[in-house]
Amino acid sequence: MTTLRLGTRASALAVTQSEHIAARLRAETGASVELVTISTEGDRSTAPLASLGGQGVFVAALREALVRGDVDLAVHSLKDLPTTPDPRLVVAAIPRREDPRDVLVARDGLTLGELPQGARIGTGSPRRQAQLNALGLGVEVVGIRGNVDTRIGKVLSGECDGVLLARAGLVRLGRADEATEVIDPLQMLPAPGQGALACECRVDDVATTRLLAQLDDSDTRAAVTAERSLLATLEAGCSAPVGALAEIAVGDDGDELWLRAVVGDVSGSPTIRLSASGLPEEAAAVGERLAVEMLAEGADALVAVAAS
Incomplete structure (x- = not known):
């Protein structure tokens, strides 16, 4: 049997995520996989992600290796994936999403509400910074980068008194x-696609595409499709102060997709929060429609400021 070579970043988290996918492929398809x-x-740069161009800095080398x-x-x-598809590649599986x-x-087991005025909170994410400042807790945001241990x-x-x-x-x-x-997402919406993994292969590699398809989770794919459609329509990169979370819920007439989103300024004001719903099979349209509504409320100006 041919051994599948799985490309991964070298960080502890990336390797753990990739090992999880490799283990599922071995168990559920019988494939032989090596990392x-x-x-x-x-990974190589310590500069803020926005200064590196934001989108694609963690995936470009992997894609070229593919x-x-x-x-x-x-x-x-x-x-971390850019919202613009690469025609040479296909995301053949989006497994069930983690939280x-x-x-x-x-420090000291404290929550956000228990931190004192002036506490130093570390994050390298403009999205987290914008939403944290919008809470009006009087904390100081400190820019940081690095892996979980760092x-x-x-x-x-x-x-720092805490990190996000x-x-x-x-x-x-x-x-x-x-x-x-x-x-709670009512306080801080996650990044579009946060908690989900993308398994990508060459578009002409039919055998690998079929193997990976066995790991795909339709509810997760619908949810992240809505979130990423919103991000694409806003023309915002992964380093923009945009949060979004879609969930599948049982409605009166079957499954429904609910999408919540926020676009903010890193200062905490102004902030635009809106939501939309639709059928899971219309996920991309739901995301696009909500983005258009947010643009009408001035989201384009906030995204432009973040990009400048």
Whole structure:
């Protein structure tokens, strides 16, 4: 049997995510899989993501390795994928999503509401910064980058009173109990696609596409399709202050898709929050429609400021 070469970033979280997909492929399809680590621009640089161009800095090297044939598939954090498709490649599977919410890891087991005025909260995300400042808690946002250990280390060293992270990453690393608060999406909407993984292969590789398709989760695909359609219509990159979360719920006439979104300024004001609903099979249209409504409320100006 031919061994599938799975391309992954070398970080502990990326390798853990990729090992999870490899294990599922081995168990559910009988495939032989080996991991191939690849260095990306986002991993090599310590500069803010926005200064690197934001979108694609964690996935471009993986995608080029796929196209060259160095690997047969790649596993990405879906939120890192540009919304513009690469015609050479196909996202053949989006497995069931992990918890998409953000968490706080703070000193002394504190929650956001318990942190004192002037507390230093670390995040490299304009989306988190905008929503945190909109809460009016009087905390200071400190720009940070790095892996989970590096970020949590800033709390342990006293450099920050707390840091904001994605819960999905902590869960996958077996470190969910280090979070001192899971933040309600009513306070902080996650990044579009947060908590979901994308399994990508060459568009002409029919055999690998079929194998990966067995891991696809239709509800997750519908939800993230709506979120990413909104992001694309707003013409906002993954580093823009945009949050979105779609969920599938049982309605009177069957499944319904509910999408909530926020576009803000990093200062916390102004902020635009709207929602929309529709059928799961109309996910892309729901995201586009909500984005058009947000643009009519002035979201384009907020996105433009963030990009400048």
